[in-house]
Amino acid sequence: MKALVYTKSGKIALEDRPRPEITAPGDAIVRVTHTTICGTDLHILKGDVATAEPGRILGHEGVGVVECVGAAVTSFKKGDHVLMSCVSACGTCAFCRKQMYSHCIHGGWLLGNSIDGTQAEFVRTPFAEMSLYHIPEGADEEALVMLSDILPTGFECGVLNGKVAPGSTVAIVGAGPVGLAALLTAQFYSPASIIMIDIDDNRLEIAKKFGATDVVNSANEKAAEKVMELTDQAGVDTAIEAVGIPATFELCQEIVAAGGIIANIGVHGTSASLHLETLWDRNIAITTRLVDTVTIPMLFKTAAAKTIDPALLISHHFTLAEGEAAYEAFGDAAKSKALKVIISPA
Amino acid sequence: MKALVYTKSGKIALEDRPRPEITAPGDAIVRVTHTTICGTDLHILKGDVATAEPGRILGHEGVGVVECVGAAVTSFKKGDHVLMSCVSACGTCAFCRKQMYSHCIHGGWLLGNSIDGTQAEFVRTPFAEMSLYHIPEGADEEALVMLSDILPTGFECGVLNGKVAPGSTVAIVGAGPVGLAALLTAQFYSPASIIMIDIDDNRLEIAKKFGATDVVNSANEKAAEKVMELTDQAGVDTAIEAVGIPATFELCQEIVAAGGIIANIGVHGTSASLHLETLWDRNIAITTRLVDTVTIPMLFKTAAAKTIDPALLISHHFTLAEGEAAYEAFGDAAKSKALKVIISPA
Amino acid sequence: MKALVYTKSGKIALEDRPRPEITAPGDAIVRVTHTTICGTDLHILKGDVATAEPGRILGHEGVGVVECVGAAVTSFKKGDHVLMSCVSACGTCAFCRKQMYSHCIHGGWLLGNSIDGTQAEFVRTPFAEMSLYHIPEGADEEALVMLSDILPTGFECGVLNGKVAPGSTVAIVGAGPVGLAALLTAQFYSPASIIMIDIDDNRLEIAKKFGATDVVNSANEKAAEKVMELTDQAGVDTAIEAVGIPATFELCQEIVAAGGIIANIGVHGTSASLHLETLWDRNIAITTRLVDTVTIPMLFKTAAAKTIDPALLISHHFTLAEGEAAYEAFGDAAKSKALKVIISPA
């Protein structure tokens, strides 16, 4: 089969690989119909992710059709249309019982990381009972790829951890795909305002279309001052960090209201300063989270009810053979204006 | 009347002052029977608290007897025995309605800070309806001084924010009075273990008597390693910071379990490093809080039910005239072995 | 001044009354600009409410302009435009501190019940600091009358107690004003479906316009069967009772899903059967609540953000002189198609 592989030279290449096979009773083999690229895939290409070694087929998102299942899988059978979670969860360990699938002792983020992933014609998905989801007939399957990772990430790490509420004020720092996913799902809770902060005017334009009440280009104006002005100097109830660098995390500390929450989504490579000298008495909370994808069932329901339109996040389409071009577009979003790019092996 | 005053030379002095008078309809004048010293009072003496100017009568804790009340006060009358909260709350502003009395727009921490405090024969208490509490007949009034600040602080900022739960594991960094207050109130929730960390063996001995299941002297052994060993390398569900310096806050980051909480109580003067490069995917929360004293009614009930014995925290007794000696004992706890010291004006 | 009074003969009459005066330091006198009629007013006319005696000026909802305030009122002054809560809250009793203003020891539902109410040119409002709310300039003041009682009632007793959530299924039994208020505010949380049940096709039509995803006329079809069919036999996550009779409460028991909630809003005059023989193992909750109006600040924010349009609930307008006609229209809604009727004294 064809697959997109992380090569020794730190690049992506289309290669021929043998089809995966069932290796445990809980496995399923899925024929991938649509997959996509995540910011984490770019990190792997840079060599930032130690567990992902050269030769790995990338990708941890996607939808497809079940090809076969292991002996212990009873909820899925050949021909079922399924969504694949980016997290493989055993369902029974202490973390899974607390719905912290991300920290599953036997699973977690495996696909396209420590085992071969979804950017291929076929993929082996461990713990299929917990990690695959039936797609209802008639659904827009391509759009549902957004439920593998990006929408649960924005929703769980940003919106739920940030306790967005009716009438509350929200700032989202970073209008990339995950920040936009937070923007879309924050609206489930009817906040009074969502202020979007980025340095790319194109993305801020998109944020406005997606429901941001205010946008701030932090390259052009002092973002903290602007947010304080927009909130009558109170700051925001929820500040969502969706970039992953110290400067943006520290901006969140400047704009969070007394009693508010900083919900971190960003993948950080270095430490940041925590200004406890000003925050120790502000009754705030800071949260971090690797997405658990426990909200996939809820997101399915909101998508079916058309409360959210996941397709909004899709900007480009490629075939598997065009995989390198897909990475190029996704990797240079400032130029390509890419949000999420769909790669369709089938 | 006699009062302990923060002098221009940054010391404490016993001075003669006029008796306070009602200045607003919500005020009460309380004849102070017992008060105490807080770590914050020492900060004021060092000049760390800008709002507390030389000439201020110190003290924000205490019990006493109502002398007279303003026109709008209906729940208290002359002769009532009362506990004074360290926080004066108007009860009606947006923060008070959220039970964040600490951030009351009209009140907050006023006593012994921006207005004269309780280390005197008499004190004026603003917002008396919200900030005084009836003491039931027969109660140990001296012991109830611990409900003005230290017990709510340990409980609200440490235990409640830290979500201590039956069977959970807790570490408290700092076995000073506030750490010990967290230790005592954590036991309301029956955690499986409470590991106390300090550099003073005397205080660790006291911690054991107060219910710590394990103690670690971080001067003698590597605290993080020891805590990980005690928790089978999982870390603790709740790490309570009760010191207020970067080193102890960073220790909490090393020992918090995936999915756990760092609940900060410490008063910090500088920023600390937040290791987002290791914590971003650990699903943790960090909380800060200035005590709101919203749990004083609950603490009254637990004291009445003898679920907790507030008197345990009292180590020394002084008269108001001995105020300087009281400050000396409290300020050099390593030598005096002081926990909380009672000063009795009456 | 003119006022609508509950007469000895159990009717409403326009009478001349002396203007109210300040009687406690926490009082305010408000010149009423707009008020409305509540279902509870009709109960009073029937003699169902023991605390409301003949001769009482009715009404517990409204907006107006502050005429004067008592000595202890500092947040409001003559000329301020204000919303009046239907609940007068002292703010300091044990219930108020738990945000259960409805059970305030010194207040609660007083206006138009145990003291004279808002259906008059002027009204005395006790505990003004806690019970009046500033109206921002430029707001649609008439529409804000809906925030005195009906919207907080639907929201607090139905939506919040019922834990409506993104993707969840909701049924509201009763499409009268309070059921419609629940319908409007349930949408703050983006449920997947809201099934509205009533026997009046006109109101079901309105419900559809207001956002109901399905309507069931329980006079024409078996409501329980229909709801089970609409939910794939699972039942609803939240069943909101907004009628107040045994039949509708028992319908809720038939349609609530395992793990679901029955949130009662209805004012009941008799007991109902609770089918514990089928419900004991269904992991459900049943809640009751007298509105606390603690969500008025939140509702102000959502109205300002245009997340909700309170004016939707207003169907008719009357002057104070037309008060009897207003009661007639509101009392015979099947004929008049009335929702909430505005009465404007000024």
Added chain:
Amino acid sequence: MKALVYTKSGKIALEDRPRPEITAPGDAIVRVTHTTICGTDLHILKGDVATAEPGRILGHEGVGVVECVGAAVTSFKKGDHVLMSCVSACGTCAFCRKQMYSHCIHGGWLLGNSIDGTQAEFVRTPFAEMSLYHIPEGADEEALVMLSDILPTGFECGVLNGKVAPGSTVAIVGAGPVGLAALLTAQFYSPASIIMIDIDDNRLEIAKKFGATDVVNSANEKAAEKVMELTDQAGVDTAIEAVGIPATFELCQEIVAAGGIIANIGVHGTSASLHLETLWDRNIAITTRLVDTVTIPMLFKTAAAKTIDPALLISHHFTLAEGEAAYEAFGDAAKSKALKVIISPA
């Protein structure tokens, strides 16, 4: 093997049965070392449980040693000492993902109900990964039988649903084993008072020893009046129903405080009157629950920490051959003074 069987004549009999065998990849076969009898077993003998047919081996509680496991079971192996939950949970269905194992679509209460149970030398346990728990070396295995059902039932349905809290007031109606289990686990949260109500003085004596602060014999005195007197006419914050008849459920309605919770544990055979005419405005909640046993891991930790002593609930010991005598003792507790009776097949 030997087993206790529910016979056609509605009695219990010791019979010879073939050893169970693995029938699904998720099964385990456990050699039972200790089991016990539940009130539900008596219901089965009376014919009250339609799913439990004559010929069924009874019992859904117990500890033992793993004999063999199915192909999909990786966490357990021959020789492991295990606790068996009374609920078999697939772990992957929509209910299991919400931690409502009791309503597991593929499992739920199976053992000794729709499949053969634990009152035998061997038992087949479905969904072993989710439904067995490792017993740490050195634990009192016999005592841990109390974690199969009775302690989680008292804790989850009574204490957690009832939101018992530090300083709160609790009444438990029914001092049978499950009421006593609620009494023991309520103390995890340090309530100020726990009032135990029963008609059996012996059980009330035991309740006192187990930590009840007050006991009321409702045969001798008016229970509601007494509870109101003990709570200064406020009623209790939490009323736990642990009997299962209308009279005791209605007693809970009389004694619950405004803002309080009635947490039902009792298995009810008929409906009860719900006095909505007095409760509609009392801001209360009523909860029902079939135990999910999601708290078994937490209970293991509290037992290991000696926060609770499960052995307290054990009053009698029998061998499997003495099974009929065990049922007799448990069935006539008024005479035998039995709490939980241990039956030891091995």
